Amino acid sequence: MPKKAKVDTEACIGCGLCIGSHSDIFAFNDEGKAEVVAEGDDADVEDAIANCPVQAISEE
Numbered sequence: 001m002p003k004k005a006k007v008d009t010e011a012c013i014g015c016g017l018c019i020g021s022h023s024d025i026f027a028f029n030d031e032g033k034a035e036v037v038a039e040g041d042d043a044d045v046e047d048a049i050a051n052c053p054v055q056a057i058s059e060e
């Protein structure tokens with residue numbers, strides 16, 4: 001099942017972890033914060049949510 005992630009760009013510190021791990025789902029925006037570029041597999045979205053150091057990722 002695909003899931004759509006959501007990034008709170010106020011909270012995101014631009015560490016790049018989600019982008020490094022899941023470049024099919026996340027990319028840097030012009031401000032160096034993560035943005036969602038596509039839906040991802042459940043497990044990948046959940047992995048990104050669990051590993052973001054500032055809990056900036058959630059499920060849409």
Ligand code: SF4
Nearest residue numbers: 012013015016018052
């Ligand atoms: S893991 Fe969290 S803080 Fe790091 S770039 Fe992704 S959303 Fe931003």
